[in-house]
Amino acid sequence: MMAQLTRAERRTVLMILAIAALVGLLMAVAGKDDPMGVHGWIVIAFAGVLFFIAGNAIYDPEPTEDRSISYYDDPTKVGIVLSLCWAVVGMGVGVWVASMLAWPDLRFDAAWSSFGRMRPVHTSGVIFGFGGNALIATSFHIMQRTSRARMPGQITPWFVLLGFNLFCVIAASGYLMGITQSKEYAEPEWYADIWLVVVWVVYFILYIRTLARRNEPHIYVANWYYMAFILVVAVLHIVNNLAVPASFAAAKSYSAFAGVQDAMTQWWYGHNAVAFFLTSGFLGMLYYFLPKRAERPIYSYRLSILSFWGITFFYIWVGSHHLHYTALPHWVQTLGMTFSIMLLVPSWASAGNALMTLNGAWRKVRDDATLRFMMVAAVFYGLSTFEGSFLAIRPVNALSHYTDWTVGHVHAGAMGWVALIVFGSIYALTPVLWRRETMYSWKAVEWHFWLAVSGVVIYVFAMWNSGIIQGLMWRTYTESGTLKYSFLDSLVAMHPYYIARAFGGCCSWPERSSRSGTS
Amino acid sequence: MFRTLLKPFERFFDFHARTHYRAERHSMALTVGIILAAGVGGIVEIAPLFTIDETVEAAPDMRVYTPLEQAGRDIYIREGCYACHSQMIRTLRDEVERYGPYSLAVESQYDHPMLWGSKRTGPDLARLGNKYSDDWQVRHLVNPRDLVPESVMPQYAFLLTERLEVESLSDRLAALRTLGVPYSDEMIANAADDALGQASPDSDKAEGALERYGDATNIRSFDGDAGRLTEMDALVAYLQILGGLTDLPARIETAAEE
Numbered sequence: 001m002m003a004q005l006t007r008a009e010r011r012t013v014l015m016i017l018a019i020a021a022l023v024g025l026l027m028a029v030a031g032k033d034d035p036m037g038v039h040g041w042i043v044i045a046f047a048g049v050l051f052f053i054a055g056n057a058i059y060d061p062e063p064t065e066d067r068s069i070s071y072y073d074d075p076t077k078v079g080i081v082l083s084l085c086w087a088v089v090g091m092g093v094g095v096w097v098a099s100m101l102a103w104p105d106l107r108f109d110a111a112w113s114s115f116g117r118m119r120p121v122h123t124s125g126v127i128f129g130f131g132g133n134a135l136i137a138t139s140f141h142i143m144q145r146t147s148r149a150r151m152p153g154q155i156t157p158w159f160v161l162l163g164f165n166l167f168c169v170i171a172a173s174g175y176l177m178g179i180t181q182s183k184e185y186a187e188p189e190w191y192a193d194i195w196l197v198v199v200w201v202v203y204f205i206l207y208i209r210t211l212a213r214r215n216e217p218h219i220y221v222a223n224w225y226y227m228a229f230i231l232v233v234a235v236l237h238i239v240n241n242l243a244v245p246a247s248f249a250a251a252k253s254y255s256a257f258a259g260v261q262d263a264m265t266q267w268w269y270g271h272n273a274v275a276f277f278l279t280s281g282f283l284g285m286l287y288y289f290l291p292k293r294a295e296r297p298i299y300s301y302r303l304s305i306l307s308f309w310g311i312t313f314f315y316i317w318v319g320s321h322h323l324h325y326t327a328l329p330h331w332v333q334t335l336g337m338t339f340s341i342m343l344l345v346p347s348w349a350s351a352g353n354a355l356m357t358l359n360g361a362w363r364k365v366r367d368d369a370t371l372r373f374m375m376v377a378a379v380f381y382g383l384s385t386f387e388g389s390f391l392a393i394r395p396v397n398a399l400s401h402y403t404d405w406t407v408g409h410v411h412a413g414a415m416g417w418v419a420l421i422v423f424g425s426i427y428a429l430t431p432v433l434w435r436r437e438t439m440y441s442w443k444a445v446e447w448h449f450w451l452a453v454s455g456v457v458i459y460v461f462a463m464w465n466s467g468i469i470q471g472l473m474w475r476t477y478t479e480s481g482t483l484k485y486s487f488l489d490s491l492v493a494m495h496p497y498y499i500a501r502a503f504g505g506c507c508s509w510p511e512r513s514s515r516s517g518t519s
Numbered sequence: 520m521f522r523t524l525l526k527p528f529e530r531f532f533d534f535h536a537r538t539h540y541r542a543e544r545h546s547m548a549l550t551v552g553i554i555l556a557a558g559v560g561g562i563v564e565i566a567p568l569f570t571i572d573e574t575v576e577a578a579p580d581m582r583v584y585t586p587l588e589q590a591g592r593d594i595y596i597r598e599g600c601y602a603c604h605s606q607m608i609r610t611l612r613d614e615v616e617r618y619g620p621y622s623l624a625v626e627s628q629y630d631h632p633m634l635w636g637s638k639r640t641g642p643d644l645a646r647l648g649n650k651y652s653d654d655w656q657v658r659h660l661v662n663p664r665d666l667v668p669e670s671v672m673p674q675y676a677f678l679l680t681e682r683l684e685v686e687s688l689s690d691r692l693a694a695l696r697t698l699g700v701p702y703s704d705e706m707i708a709n710a711a712d713d714a715l716g717q718a719s720p721d722s723d724k725a726e727g728a729l730e731r732y733g734d735a736t737n738i739r740s741f742d743g744d745a746g747r748l749t750e751m752d753a754l755v756a757y758l759q760i761l762g763g764l765t766d767l768p769a770r771i772e773t774a775a776e777e
Contacts, residue, residue, distance in 0.1 A: 101640065104664075104671040114673035116599025178597035183632055211546040219543045227549055232557045239561075244697055246690040252593065254694050259627035260575060261568045263635050268561055276557075302532065305539050312553055316560035325609035326635060327624035329574055332564050339560070398611055402639040475613040483616055487642040492669050 002057035079137025090125025147214030163199035225284035240269035267319035275315035299356035310346025321392035340392030351382035373424030380416030408463025455508030466497035591757025605636030619646035620768035646762035
């Protein structure tokens with residue numbers, strides 16, 4: 001980790017860590033009667049461990065190689081390992097909370113282990129821990145390769161990667177202590193949010209500075225997507241998280257918006273976290289690794305351009321389709337629905353572009369599980385975006401909203417699109433980074449592929465079934481015009497599907513932890 | 520066929536491609552382009568919600584949460600109840616028949632943040648207030664399966680022994696006031712006492728709570744033990760006021776039926 005840092009850089013690292021520990025100490029002292037104090041100690045421990053690692057290496061020999069002629073890949077390697085660690089945590093907790101719905105007593109008799117506190121550990125662990133680390137790591141790789149330039153500094157990449165992981169740790173540990181602002185996918189409290197803004201601004205500066213050093217006249221497609229991901233996530237994060245803390249010595253804060261305006265802001269954020277975190281960034285991955293692995297150029301450059309701007313422009317409008325039939329003014333609901341349907345065009349443009357790129361390379365798809373991961377990811381991307389547009393239609397949404405259908409939909413996206421493209425990318429990237437010919441065992445990759453795909457299919461079918469049954473039961477009337485089923489009837493009907501879902505989640509989970517051959 | 524369909528747009532595509540050819544050589548052009556493209560939708564959909572009068576109905580009788588209820592709401596958020604229970608009855612026949620009059624924007628006017636929810640693993644709670652007795656709520660929270668054997672809700676027995684922290688309530692109400700919730704100076708200064716008073720009807724502090732929050736305020740020991748103020752008191756006080764901040768929804772429905 002430290003071998004490529006010069007002595008001066010190592011000293012700067014120690015200084016940054018000392019400042020971080022000091023901030024942690026401040027939090028620990030100020031918030032000693034509050035869960036925020038615990039976070040202070042976590043910050044101190046986090047900085048302390050890194051301080052130990054950096055301090056231990058301070059008198060190691062200076063790096064001798066000419067660093068300007070090679071890419072800086074150490075943070076990418078660490079990022080990939082961290083991403084896989086978070087995958088194990090996030091998906092493991094996912095299987096656990098899914099099982100809790102089938103067997104509610106499957107927990108310790110403690111406050112921290114209830115469904116309500118564990119659920120965000122799963123979502124944040126998977127989206128931000130697993131997905132976020134994968135995005136940061138691959139973006140470091142891709143921006144250097146497509147610019148034919150090394151990153152400008154050696155400290156900033158570490159700051160971005162480890163700073164982001166500190167945010168993830170604070171978020172996850174906070175949920176267990178009951179620190180949450182209850183906004184879906186934006187649960188962490190004000191101080192964690194402020195920290196994320198700092199990390200994110202540094203990330204953007206790093207990206208722009210690398211691009212400024214590039215030896216290619218054009219900025220490659222994948223970089224546009226990563227830039228949209230970084231920029232728009234920053235805007236979304238800042239606006240949605242505007243809040244007033246009750247006290248600077250405690251975690252609790254209140255959202256700046258209330259009621260209907262808060263709902264709209266939250267879904268503007270929530271749906272575009274899907275758009276710019278879970279779609280744009282991963283499309284960047286797709287647009288780099290898929291053509292590379294297939295050894296074919298992108299099918300259509302113009303289609304890439306249209307798809308990119310279409311997604312960037314349309315997606316921001318569609319959040320309000322989460323609020324059909326609610327107290328949100330009707331005109332906003334209609335706008336959300338209209339743009340959701342139009343969004344299908346740029347989405348399918350990218351999915352189609354990816355699949356057409358494979359024309360002439362289908363033999364490789366058959367033989368190479370890594371490429372097959374990417375191909376199936378593109379198919380799931382197409383399916384999920386179709387389902388998304390469909391679910392945004394008002395009458396369909398009346399049936400699906402509040403049910404497991406939505407849960408199934410987001411998991412088709414998360415497990416089918418995001419996870420599969422990440423695994424494809426990691427399997428393509430790992431041998432390159434660690435300078436091996438291939439992965440340790442192609443058989444294990446093959447096994448992983450089929451288990452992951454069957455896990456997704458079982459999961460999604462279970463949730464489609466349960467969601468539609470639930471939605472229909474809620475609106476079934478008897479002949480005399482009264483509601484036929486109580487809410488409890490619909491809950492009881494869910495039981496077998498909850499078991500099936502936990503099983504589907506299990507299929508996708510354990511082999512991810514036991515995958516071999518990262519080194 | 521695809522080509523004939525796209526023919527009329529050829530010049531637009533060409534223009535777009537030429538502009539793009541230049542833009543993608545400048546990272547700042549891309550940056551500005553992305554921010555502009557992604558900015559429009561949010562501005563068009565969100566900004567008017569703050570300025571158009573019809574966004575939120577007028578309800579003169581709308582009241583704020585008492586400190587105890589606000590503390591309960593904070594516990595509801597802390598435990599992640601919103602993950603399984605919505606607080607938004609949609610304008611659909613089966614929802615209105617199952618849960619009561621559909622939710623109005625004004626009912627969450629003072630909710631920072633809103634808790635409309637996105638998933639109903641359990642039923643909607645927008646009109647839960649006064650549907651069950653305090654005793655039912657307490658026993659249900661202690662172990663849901665004692666009352667509803669099929670329930671998958673986690674148990675929250677620890678709320679019954681956890682003392683409610685009231686010292687920070689003044690700060691909390693003050694923060695809410697900076698955001699527009701009409702708490703008076705007096706309400707903020709007496710927040711801790713009012714919370715204690717609301718749950719102990721025989722104490723002197725109950726008077727103050729009644730005076731500041733109105734005669735309709737629920738003044739009683741919610742967890743069945745007036746001697747101590749627990750988190751259970753707060754959460755049940757909050758659950759019992761859900762749907763009861765204004766009479767407007769009920770009045771609108773009466774009008775529709777006539």
